[in-house]
């Protein structure tokens with residue numbers, strides 16, 4: 344029988360930040376990769392002698408880190424970047440975004456997702472959680488680009504198309520869950536409690552239960568959402584979801600800005616995973632999540648950008664900086680959310696939030712080789728100090744030099760290897776013209 348040859352790569356002369364439980368670091372370390380998996384992390388003297396690499400990547404002047412995880416986005420919304428600014432969420436959605444989304448065609452989502460994937464990869468994101476329509480197109484973009492993603496069909500109902508949306512989520516799971524070399528997973532995506540009624544939320548829960556996957560939802564994003572839930576159900580959004588048994592399934596909850604102490608206790612009790620999206624929450628004027636309180640309670644928090652329409656960037660590095668600074672600012676306490684905690688949220692906690700910590704989030708033998716190399720020789724990394732501090736407080740997207748997902752190099756020396764950016768720009772302009780008219784300024 345023929346054995347398939349497994350490619351071996353060695354990243355050497357690199358400052359390795361593992362983000363594992365021991366927080367191991369190797370200032371002059373190396374990482375051995377066999378196929379899609381990390382085989383060794385540590386000092387090169389201890390690298391098993393039998394490891395003979397096919398390829399060597401020189402990491403001199405760079406940090407090696409687990410790839411960043413974007414725990415909440417809508418990648419095909421890249422079309423709307425810069426379109427509707429400086430208005431609150433509910434007006435932004437109802438008056439600006441939803442009418443234009445009605446003009447999208449399925450194939451648009453491939454190119455729009457590809458644009459977002461390119462942007463994410465170029466800022467060190469190796470995995471993302473997405474909720475949107477036309478998800479099979481996003482899945483194709485994930486497959487072709489080589490990135491990793493957890494995809495959910497955004498679900499709203501009841502209305503004339505709500506059953507079809509559920510069927511699409513089921514089909515997405517049938518066709519894509521575990522596919523693309525294991526880089527795609529599927530969740531069920533009820534949009535929010537203000538767009539899904541109780542019966543429809545239960546249909547979503549049933550589907551997630553049948554498929555054995557979790558639910559991805561927007562939760563407690565604005566004060567309006569909470570006030571309306573109190574009026575309609577006599578409960579906060581979190582209390583309401585608990586009352587219908589929603590949290591008996593694994594849940595990834597985006598935003599969680601407006602929470603009571605009791606809400607936080609409920610989230611903790613049910614191990615709800617939180618996607619903290621500080622920049623989108625600031626730009627839409629939604630508020631600032633009480634992340635330090637969530638962390639004190641032992642709730643797991645990852646970082647999300649939300650879409651390029653409300654952020655307007657898909658940089659998890661930027662979210663990391665904002666998360667660390669906002670925590671200090673709103674608590675009037677500089678000890679809150681130290682740099683290391685922010686980096687954990689961007690990596691290992693993000694991986695946990697999207698249900699993938701068994702394979703990604705840290706650099707350890709046996710984990711998937713999702714690795715980024717970040718240049719740390721520019722002026723803003725000098726003088727030498729703790730590189731994590733430099734990364735969180737002065738790091739820039741453009742410092743990301745190399746991106747590896749599942750053992751495959753997606754970007755080398757800032758050149759994408761799987762995405763033809765010029766083609767993506769061309770296709771996105773074509774879509775913009777059709778959907779938004781010549782100028783793109785449809786305001």
Ligand SMILES: CSC[C@H]1O[C@@H](n2cnc3c(O)ncnc32)[C@H](O)[C@@H]1O
Nearest residue numbers: 417440474475476497498534561649
């Ligand atoms: C039904 S597909 C997903 C749906 O979500 C909308 N959306 C984008 N950003 C947000 C946000 O911050 N809060 C709530 N909903 C959001 C998007 O436009 C799609 O319609």
Ligand SMILES: [Zn+2]
Nearest residue numbers: 561597649650
């Ligand atoms: Zn969102």
